[in-house]
Amino acid sequence: FKAAKFWRTRTGEEIDLILEIWGEKTIAIEIKASSTPKSTDFKNIEKYRVLAKDKFAAGIVFYLGERMLSYQNHPNLAWFPLDLLWS
Secondary structure, eight states: OEEEEEEEOTTSEEEEEEEEEEEEEEEEEEOOOOOOOOGGGGGHHHHHHHHHHEEEEEEEEEEESSSHHHHHHEEEEEEEEEGGGTT
């Protein structure tokens, strides 16, 4: 990874972390303090995906649940258990 930053718009939408892979692609990461995944977890990632266009590689929401889950059958959007970071 070349850079890590956050993303925030003038109207208040934000994403916790954007990982930039050598200036080519980006991965948007949100961290939620909930064990229940909700479709609204991807609201800002979806907005970012549209703006980033071809630079967008994936969107991940880390949450307090126990399973990896795909978001609406989208291959590049998923929920990951936060515990994955420590195991």
